[in-house]
Amino acid sequence: MSTNSTAAPQGRIGVVGLGAMGRGMAGSLRRAGYEVHVCDVRAEAAQAFAAEGGVACATPAELAARCEVVVSVVVNAAQTEAVLFGEGGAAAAMQPGSLFVMCSTVDPNVSIALEARLEAMGLLYLDAPISGGAARAAAGQMTMMTAGRPQAYAKAGGSLEAMAAQVYRLGDRAGNGSKVKIINQLLAGVHIAAAAEAMALGLREGVDAAALYEVITHSAGNSWMFENRMAHVLAADYTPLSAVDIFVKDLGLVLDTARASKFPLPLASTAHQMFMQASTAGFGREDDAAVIKIFPGITLPQRP
Numbered sequence: 001m002s003t004n005s006t007a008a009p010q011g012r013i014g015v016v017g018l019g020a021m022g023r024g025m026a027g028s029l030r031r032a033g034y035e036v037h038v039c040d041v042r043a044e045a046a047q048a049f050a051a052e053g054g055v056a057c058a059t060p061a062e063l064a065a066r067c068e069v070v071v072s073v074v075v076n077a078a079q080t081e082a083v084l085f086g087e088g089g090a091a092a093a094m095q096p097g098s099l100f101v102m103c104s105t106v107d108p109n110v111s112i113a114l115e116a117r118l119e120a121m122g123l124l125y126l127d128a129p130i131s132g133g134a135a136r137a138a139a140g141q142m143t144m145m146t147a148g149r150p151q152a153y154a155k156a157g158g159s160l161e162a163m164a165a166q167v168y169r170l171g172d173r174a175g176n177g178s179k180v181k182i183i184n185q186l187l188a189g190v191h192i193a194a195a196a197e198a199m200a201l202g203l204r205e206g207v208d209a210a211a212l213y214e215v216i217t218h219s220a221g222n223s224w225m226f227e228n229r230m231a232h233v234l235a236a237d238y239t240p241l242s243a244v245d246i247f248v249k250d251l252g253l254v255l256d257t258a259r260a261s262k263f264p265l266p267l268a269s270t271a272h273q274m275f276m277q278a279s280t281a282g283f284g285r286e287d288d289a290a291v292i293k294i295f296p297g298i299t300l301p302q303r304p
Contacts, residue, residue, distance in 0.1 A: 069155060127178055244287075
């Protein structure tokens with residue numbers, strides 16, 4: 001089921017992680033009227049948000065002590081574990097009945113285990129990975145794939161709709177949100193890899209890159225990822241909005257999930273190897289469009 005209604009703001013909410021997505025989500029919550037408390041490993045990021053009207057906290061524990069809803073927007077399962085249970089972690093500071101909203105892309109089994117662990121502490125949990133990129137996060141227009149107890153949704157109130165244009169409710173226990181997210185990542189990773197392969201072939205064959213981009217984006221072979229990521233290649237701008245290493249991780253999660261049930265994923269496997277090759281070649285922290293750099297014998301567009 002999808003919902004895109006907006007409920008009335010309900011007081012304080014905390015956001016841990018002010019990266020490309022979290023910063024935009026915190027801004028969306030503030031615009032919706034919430035008192036937004038933030039925390040980031042980069043203290044200057046939290047202070048910058050506080051200067052715009054938020055409240056900076058030094059640790060997840062400090063944030064969790066002040067907020068009954070904590071939204072975690074960090075990179076992976078290890079960072080999520082640290083936010084909850086590390087030094088200065090949120091879990092021990094959360095009041096009974098408070099809600100932890102987990103927005104990272106993780107193994108679905110990790111999310112299921114986190115729900116059980118927090119339930120044992122009297123805390124609510126929402127499996128809520130996100131998609132859409134930094135611009136959509138900043139505009140409150142991203143997609144959120146959620147699963148959790150009815151009590152967790154009730155506690156969230158209108159905060160999910162304040163952050164996302166589409167909030168999909170995919171089950172009454174954690175797991176399905178993360179499963180749908182990694183399927184989305186399978187497609188995203190394969191589409192980026194295929195886009196890079198197509199552009200690389202065009203360059204190898206001497207086709208003008210800008211002309212190829214124009215034709216493909218107005219033809220049946222286009223994809224959202226081709227249109228978005230190959231624009232980075234044309235601009236020779238590999239500033240990491242989403243890095244190569246994110247897809248090393250995310251396609252790895254896809255393959256781990258499929259391997260558990262012996263389900264073949266030939267395209268995802270190939271795309272994963274391409275991102276692995278790009279990372280090993282030194283491009284891991286560049287934009288994921290840098291996967292095109294693995295192709296030999298091509299001259300990529302250069303900055304003017």
